[in-house]
Amino acid sequence: MAxxxxxxxxxxxxPTALKVLVAGGFGVGKTTFVGSVSEIAPLSTEELLTQxxxxxDDLTGVELKTSTTVAMDFGRITLDERHVLYLFxxxxxxxxWFMWDELCRGALGAIVLADTRRxxxxxxxxxxxxxxxxxxxxxxxxxxxxxxxxxxxxxxAIDLRPDVPxxxxxxxxxxxxxxxxxxxxxxxxxxxxxxxxxxxAVVQRDDGVPLDGQVxx
Amino acid sequence: xxxxxxxxxPWLDEAAGRLIRPYTVSGGRTRPxxxxxxxxxxxxxxxxxxxxxxxEHSEALGLCQGPTSVAEIAGHLxxxxxxxxxxxxxxxxxxxxxxxxxxxxxxxxxCSLLEAVLDGLRRQL
Ligand SMILES: Nc1nc2c(ncn2[C@@H]2O[C@H](COP(=O)(O)OP(=O)(O)OP(=O)(O)O)[C@@H](O)[C@H]2O)c(=O)[nH]1
Ligand SMILES: [Mg+2]
Numbered sequence: 001m002a003x004x005x006x007x008x009x010x011x012x013x014x015p016t017a018l019k020v021l022v023a024g025g026f027g028v029g030k031t032t033f034v035g036s037v038s039e040i041a042p043l044s045t046e047e048l049l050t051q052x053x054x055x056x057d058d059l060t061g062v063e064l065k066t067s068t069t070v071a072m073d074f075g076r077i078t079l080d081e082r083h084v085l086y087l088f089x090x091x092x093x094x095x096x097w098f099m100w101d102e103l104c105r106g107a108l109g110a111i112v113l114a115d116t117r118r119x120x121x122x123x124x125x126x127x128x129x130x131x132x133x134x135x136x137x138x139x140x141x142x143x144x145x146x147x148x149x150x151x152x153x154x155x156x157a158i159d160l161r162p163d164v165p166x167x168x169x170x171x172x173x174x175x176x177x178x179x180x181x182x183x184x185x186x187x188x189x190x191x192x193x194x195x196x197x198x199x200x201a202v203v204q205r206d207d208g209v210p211l212d213g214q215v216x217x
Numbered sequence: 218x219x220x221x222x223x224x225x226x227p228w229l230d231e232a233a234g235r236l237i238r239p240y241t242v243s244g245g246r247t248r249p250x251x252x253x254x255x256x257x258x259x260x261x262x263x264x265x266x267x268x269x270x271x272x273e274h275s276e277a278l279g280l281c282q283g284p285t286s287v288a289e290i291a292g293h294l295x296x297x298x299x300x301x302x303x304x305x306x307x308x309x310x311x312x313x314x315x316x317x318x319x320x321x322x323x324x325x326x327x328c329s330l331l332e333a334v335l336d337g338l339r340r341q342l
């Protein structure tokens with residue numbers, strides 16, 4: 001099934017469920033971000049890991065040994081009667097990133113949180129979404145006492161493509177998180193006319209769609 | 218499987234979650250009978266079930282009186298997603314809940330969907 005068009009044909013009361021991933025290195029503010037924009041109390045959803053560290057959807061063989069889990073932050077924003085946005089905070093540790101493949105499936109896009117004190121911790125998340133053609137924005141989470149960089153300095157340091165928006169955000173403040181999500185969706189909209197993914201987003205800059213997601217805050 | 222995990226000792230640490238014995242809750246079943254995604258929406262039908270369910274089933278049913286995602290139900294139950302999916306597929310099989318699969322955003326030209334999301338987000342500000 002290439003495209004689930006059930007959103008229009010499926011009887012009410014089910015809304016359309018959409019998701020955005022919140023990624024970034026260890027301790028960068030993912031849990032904080034998801035918690036502050038979510039309308040429900042912070043929840044975490046656990047996936048079961050087998051001993052070899054693979055995610056499993058099958059309990060065969062785990063019955064006799066204790067298993068371990070990895071938790072993902074989970075949040076919800078009801079957009080209107082027909083659309084609900086779910087946020088998944090991905091596990092910070094790279095060794096759990098195999099889980100992202102499933103999480104990525106069907107996602108609208110992603111927010112990569114970055115901490116200017118440890119920008120290199122965000123490199124792998126940026127690579128990950130670039131490789132999979134998933135639209136993302138980089139949100140610089142300004143921690144107290146960290147040196148302030150402007151978005152263009154961050155862009156250069158991460159070696160980001162010019163079309164990827166960089167914004168400053170405070171993960172503790174709901175409106176700042178929502179604004180970051182707005183920037184993400186605006187960015188995704190700029191990539192719409194050209195076809196699949198973000199790969200040719202740069203050459204779409206002349207299509208008349210304002211790139212207002214790229215403001216320097 | 219390309220995951221590299223040190224095999225020379227216990228790899229559990231504080232980054233991995235708590236230890237659990239999921240088999241007990243799932244009543245011995247090892248996989249869900251239905252395809253369920255973390256974002257599948259589940260809702261109680263109100264139909265009285267003929268099957269006998271354990272307390273976790275009842276709790277799961279209580280959590281989805283309105284459309285509720287599998288991830289959210291799993292979070293509230295504090296059970297791993299796979300165990301929650303087994304419980305929910307039992308409830309589906311008995312007719313106690315209906316399920317709607319998530320919308321897969323793999324049509325990048327779906328402008329109207331993105332605009333609906335944008336409008337919804339702006340209303341939050
Ligand atoms: N000053 C400041 N502190 C923040 C901000 N965002 C998060 N923090 C703090 O930074 C710490 C780490 O934040 P978390 O949200 O737990 O980070 P995380 O990415 O979920 O961490 P892991 O899941 O361990 O990878 C917490 O103590 C937060 O309170 C921010 O925008 N500004
Ligand atoms: Mg966290």
